Amino acid sequence: MNVLVTGSGGREHALAWRIARSPSVRRVFVAPGNPGTASTENAENVALDIAPSGFEDIARFSREKEVELVVVGPENHLADGLADYLRAAGINVFGPGKAGTMLEASKSFGMEFARRHGIPHPSSETFDDRREAEDYVKNTPGPWVIKTDGLALGKGVTIATGREAALETVRKVMDEGALGEAGRRVVFQEFLEGQEVTAMCITDGEYMVPLPLARDHKRVGEGDTGPMTGGMGAFSPVDLRRYGEGLEEAIRKEVLERAVEGLRADGIDYRGVLYAGLMLTRGGPKVLEFNVRFGDPETQCVLPRLEGDFARVLLACAKRELREYMTGDAVRPEDRLRVKVEACATVVMASAGYPGSYKKGVPIHGLALSGGAQAPSHPAGASGREDVIVFHAGTKIEGGTLVTSGGRVLSVTALAPSLDEALRLAYDKVSSIEFEGAFYRRDIGR
Numbered sequence: 001m002n003v004l005v006t007g008s009g010g011r012e013h014a015l016a017w018r019i020a021r022s023p024s025v026r027r028v029f030v031a032p033g034n035p036g037t038a039s040t041e042n043a044e045n046v047a048l049d050i051a052p053s054g055f056e057d058i059a060r061f062s063r064e065k066e067v068e069l070v071v072v073g074p075e076n077h078l079a080d081g082l083a084d085y086l087r088a089a090g091i092n093v094f095g096p097g098k099a100g101t102m103l104e105a106s107k108s109f110g111m112e113f114a115r116r117h118g119i120p121h122p123s124s125e126t127f128d129d130r131r132e133a134e135d136y137v138k139n140t141p142g143p144w145v146i147k148t149d150g151l152a153l154g155k156g157v158t159i160a161t162g163r164e165a166a167l168e169t170v171r172k173v174m175d176e177g178a179l180g181e182a183g184r185r186v187v188f189q190e191f192l193e194g195q196e197v198t199a200m201c202i203t204d205g206e207y208m209v210p211l212p213l214a215r216d217h218k219r220v221g222e223g224d225t226g227p228m229t230g231g232m233g234a235f236s237p238v239d240l241r242r243y244g245e246g247l248e249e250a251i252r253k254e255v256l257e258r259a260v261e262g263l264r265a266d267g268i269d270y271r272g273v274l275y276a277g278l279m280l281t282r283g284g285p286k287v288l289e290f291n292v293r294f295g296d297p298e299t300q301c302v303l304p305r306l307e308g309d310f311a312r313v314l315l316a317c318a319k320r321e322l323r324e325y326m327t328g329d330a331v332r333p334e335d336r337l338r339v340k341v342e343a344c345a346t347v348v349m350a351s352a353g354y355p356g357s358y359k360k361g362v363p364i365h366g367l368a369l370s371g372g373a374q375a376p377s378h379p380a381g382a383s384g385r386e387d388v389i390v391f392h393a394g395t396k397i398e399g400g401t402l403v404t405s406g407g408r409v410l411s412v413t414a415l416a417p418s419l420d421e422a423l424r425l426a427y428d429k430v431s432s433i434e435f436e437g438a439f440y441r442r443d444i445g446r
């Protein structure tokens with residue numbers, strides 16, 4: 001089959017790469033893609049307008065190129081209604097419609113959803129009125145977790161330890177509209193302490209397959225210091241032994257299964273990824289937020305750990321045939337989704353200044369463009385089983401040279417028998433790549 005992936009980040013490079021390696025796939029189109037997807041075997045970039053003005057063209061393209069499945073990468077494409085539009089046009093889509101996207105597009109909706117369906121979550125309060133929000137800050141003990149309700153590209157959460165700072169944040173986002181319409185409504189959450197973990201599953205609204213757990217490093221500085229970013233690196237699996245038996249099962253049953261059942265009970269046709277950002281507290285896992293698409297950079301370290309015909313799994317989701325696919329007789333067991341025991345780590349190389357302002361157009365050295373660096377390489381290792389993959393996130397070609405075009409530039413990923421080895425391979429690769437101002441955290445996976 002042919003598949004169209006939308007988006008242009010590291011997550012989409014990982015998706016295109018994994019889909020292109022599925023036995024059932026002939027060709028992967030990526031719109032708009034990046035230099036990494038362009039040089040992925042079996043994949044090519046296509047210039048399509050992903051905004052609502054281009055939906056008709058996407059549908060036409062899909063019919064002309066016999067695209068059997070569209071996989072929507074970023075949340076904004078979903079929030080714009082791309083999945084609804086294509087589904088109505090008779091095209092199979094992996095990704096929820098607008099109704100399901102509310103889980104991510106409104107944090108108050110997400111928390112209310114969790115409450116309604118008995119999914120553990122921090123207590124939370126929503127305000128549309130600045131004065132009421134200020135009164136709340138004045139009358140509660142800190143720290144205050146202040147979240148803009150709407151999509152804010154990972155910039156919508158502030159954790160304030162001082163009352164003045166909390167009031168200042170409320171004023172900034174609610175009054176001055178520092179985050180646009182996204183900030184007119186704010187959600188306060190109880191401050192939770194613990195380790196975070198990302199739990200994703202793929203679901204067709206009826207059946208659910210959990211993906212391996214991953215952990216992302218969100219702050220820019222080593223030792224989890226400095227401002228929040230989109231994510232500076234991630235790894236999978238996550239060692240949960242210190243939490244005792246049963247945590248993984250609790251995540252599956254109390255969070256993922258309840259969420260899928262909740263969506264069904266609410267009458268929401270949901271086909272895609274459901275992502276739960278969890279805090280592992282003394283009282284068990286609690287949902288900080290839901291996302292409605294693959295995480296970035298978690299996807300880069302989760303997809304290399306999957307075996308099976310990934311594209312057909314996603315297609316089965318899009319067609320609401322996931323249960324048959326995963327349990328029926330018609331599918332060979334090796335084509336079903338399975339998880340490798342190997343560990344995977346991804347290290348983000350970023351531009352100086354990120355997550356603040358940064359330079360673009362800086363030449364990148366040490367990455368061959370065709371074949372080579374983007375395709376999985378097999379360094380001669382004792383086991384001979386390692387893979388190193390450089391996923392592109394913020395790169396472009398300028399005058400024939402690969403240059404930076406974003407804050408997060410590359411996701412350098414390695415798969416190996418142990419997490420230590422995966423980290424060693426990833427960091428080895430990182431040290432062979434250079435661009436002016438490049439920085440990365442040295443403590444991913446630690």
Ligand SMILES: Nc1ncnc2c1ncn2[C@@H]1O[C@H](COP(=O)(O)OP(=O)(O)O)[C@@H](O)[C@H]1O
Pocket residue numbers: 122145147153154155156157159189190191192193196218277288289
């Ligand atoms: N209730 C909370 N208690 C403590 N930390 C939190 C809480 N909610 C969010 N955080 C921290 O803020 C980060 C971002 O919050 P999240 O809800 O995931 O928003 P987004 O991903 O949209 O920026 C989390 O990954 C976590 O580190």
Ligand SMILES: [Mg+2]
Pocket residue numbers: 277289
């Ligand atoms: Mg988050």
